[in-house]
Amino acid sequence: MTSTDDYDIKWTMPQCVLALRLIGLSFNLLDGQKPKEKLSTSQKQVALKELPTFLEIAAFTYFPGSFLVGPQFSMKRYLDYVHGRYTIIDKDSNSVKEEIELHDCIIPGISRMFLGFIYLIYYQLGTSYIPNQYLLSAEFQEQTFFKRLFIIGFWGHVNLYKYICCWLLAEGVCTTFGLTYNGKDKDGRLLWNGCENVKLLKFETASHFNDYILSFNINTNTWCAEYIYKRLKFFGSKIYSQFFTLAFLAVWHGFHSGYYLCFFLEFMIMFAEKDLTQILTKQQKLQSLLKSHPALQILTRILMMMHTFVFMGYSLICFIFLSYPRYHHVYSSVYYCGHIIYLSYPFISILIKTFFV
Structure with missing residues (x-):
């Protein structure tokens, strides 16, 4: 049904x-x-x-x-x-010269499952505080514009915990089996991150949208990179390869319009972020100013984290609500501000490059 x-x-x-x-x-x-x-x-x-x-x-x-x-x-x-x-x-037994299997995967596996239960609790608490239906309610509409945006950011972040807790539990099971062995690090310690699907620290401190891609659903992203993106190099364009990879992901998820809008937003946001980052890194005066003022670096980092926090939640509205009447109701409550910003960026980019580059 x-x-x-x-x-x-x-x-x-x-x-x-x-x-x-x-x-x-x-x-x-x-x-x-x-x-x-x-x-x-x-x-x-x-x-x-x-x-x-x-x-x-x-x-x-x-x-x-x-x-x-x-x-x-x-x-x-x-x-x-x-x-x-x-x-x-272990071939260095002191008493008996025989090979002994070391079950070093048990503790890492249980640790990941424990983190999964922690995030499951966070998800349950967060969704009880701000359930999906709240964004469709009259009470949400009565909040100020910026408060509505931050509520959407918090709601989106909590909804991602649903996926994180599932992946951590599944990864813990795979690790306990021993499937995730990934060699040793430079200090000789065993690595059990062969099937790691989320980097929690990077996810929680994301200041770029690319940080979410690098830290969230890692295995599926790697799968898409290896089996779709890199095999589309005959297009001769990274933009085309990225677009068709996201189109594949949208079809793979299903036929609700929300999936297609979500991945289209991801495409536009990543394009804008990459393009603007390249422009700003070439501004030597701006970069030297940031390096000479640590407080300014901290402030910039905070603003970037707030921006990604809010608009990641904004992008998830159509992914969670799926059908047009429902996500249109939420987007219209914040005047489709994200769509306006990112869809107009290609034209703004022309002006920026004309006058500042």
Whole structure:
């Protein structure tokens, strides 16, 4: 049943997660038939020379720690795991000269699951304080304009916790299995971040929209980069590649108009942020002024964090409410200010480059 009057749970949601996994497997098998010199470094690491058995594909597809919400990982990683290539061995036993398996994945796995429960509590508390229906209420309309914007920012941030808690729980399960082993760091400590889907510190201190992309849903972003974005290089344009990658993501999520508007907003926001950043970094006087005044750097950082906090929530309105009448109601309450800012930026950019660059 689809209502879109409240949060929908559909059987197609886990199916779309499985679809990504099998699309990736297909590409890995295709790459395995190509000469090595035609493959990138990342493609060489996951390419499959031989077709896995039906049992291996079924086990990979329905691995219990990830088949509902991810994380995405390659068949190569899974085969290495089940064949024991990720097993940690201690060969320096003092009494008996034999190999002993060290179960060092248990504590890191439980730690990630514990963080998942913490974020689950944050999500429950936050949504009880500002539920989705509040943004559609008359009480919300009575707030001042800037207060409405900050409420939207807080509401959006809390709604992202729903995904974070699920991913942390799933990642904790995968780590406890031992699937996420990722070698050792420079100090020789074991790394269990092979399926890390969120970087919490970077997410909570984001001052650019790109920080959200780098810290949120990491495995799906990496999947899209490897299997969609980089394979569209025949367009000869990063803009086209990015646009069609986001279009793929929108179709992958479903057919509600909110998905398409959300990813279109992401495309415009990232374009504006990248373009404006390039312009400002070339302004030597401005950069020297910031470097000579630490207080000004702190103030700039705070303003940037407030900006990303508010407009990340703004972008999520259409993603959460999905249907036009509902997200139009919320957007109109803040006069579609985000749309006006980012859709007009390409024209503003021309003026900036004409007079200041």
